[in-house]
Amino acid sequence: MAKEYIKYVDVTKCDGCRACMVACKNWNDLPAEPEEFQGSLQSHAKVTANTWNVLNFIEHENSKGDLEYLFRHSSCFHCTDAACEKVCPEDAISYTDFGSVVINNDKCVGCGYCVQNCPFDVISLATYKDKNGKEYRKAQKCTMCTDRLEEGMQPACVVTCHPGAMQFGNKEDMLTLAEKRLSEIKEKFPNANIYNPAGVGGTHTIYVLAEKPSVYGLPEKPKVPTSAVIWKDYAQPIGKLMLGATTMAVMAGFVSNKLFNKGGHDHGQDEEGGDSDE
Structure with missing residues (x-):
């Protein structure tokens, strides 16, 4: 199994150049997505199905x-x-050995449940048209450049970050780096913190923030919605067990019915044979 990795982002080193946005668009071949003027320096309001990386x-x-x-x-x-x-x-979303969460485009049916339940609002549905012009939707988001990781490379956004605000590496090493950086900036930024929320089991994109998460538009204590936990950890397993029991009952009924019908049919033949002998 591959090592678990983390993308570490130190916002105190970011200079707002947006090179990460450009690199993401280029590597993933994402279409341009013009938006209305956001005011000031903001180019996009948030990440979308075709813009996986936004500088806030x-x-x-x-x-x-x-x-x-x-x-x-x-x-x-x-x-x-x-x-x-x-x-x-549809089991279209899964974890990789690198710690990234990816979407299988072939399995996705565009139901939007992932969009509705993401505590960070980073998944969106892209609209496509088939050869007959009929529209259909697919969920899309950042893949952490898993295709690059599989080839021994780093995420495109990390490679292009010239001030070194982003780094990528082994989970333990990145967490240690974050702790060290936090101790260095605490005097200048008394509210500085490491954003790696426990409510979602920790994340594989962690931040050293200069201010409280809410200042950056992040939830203070995000967690997996209770409905998602009930569905995945309780309803689905029980449903599968019930489906298994139902299937077994149907099969047993089918076999019993076949045996019963066979017995009745044979008995009838015996009776007919007895009559002919007489």
Whole structure:
């Protein structure tokens, strides 16, 4: 099994260049997606089915009363306990050995359950048309460049980050790096923290934030929706057991019926044979 990896993002080093956005678009061959003017420096309101990586610009008044810009690279968090994986009725979403959460395009039916249950709002449905012009939808999001990882490369966004705000590596090494960085910036940023929420089992995209998560538009304590837990961990297993029991009952009934009919048919033949002998 491959090692588990983490993408580590230090927002205090980000200079807002958007190179990560461009690299993501280029590598994944994602179409351009013009949007209405967002105001100030923001190019896209949020990640979408065709824009998997967005740089967020946040105007923030610091503790000294000064206005400053905060930047955050935004993409899928690749949760260890992913709600999207739990609620997918087609088993189209799965975990890789690298820790990334990926969508099987061939299995996805565009139901949107993953979109509705993602606590970070990073999955969207892309619309396509078949050869007859009929529209259909597929869920899409950041894959953490799993195809690159399989070839021994790093995610495109990490490679192109010139200020070194993003790094990628072994889980333990990245967590250690985050802790070290946090200790270095605590004096300058007293509210600094490591964002690796336990409510989703931890994530494979972790952040060193200069301010509280809510300042960056992140949920303070995200968790897998209770409905997703009930569906995946209780309803589905019980349903499969019931389906198995039902199937066995149907098969038993079928076999019994065949045996019963066979016995009756043979008995009838014996009677007919007896009559002919007489």
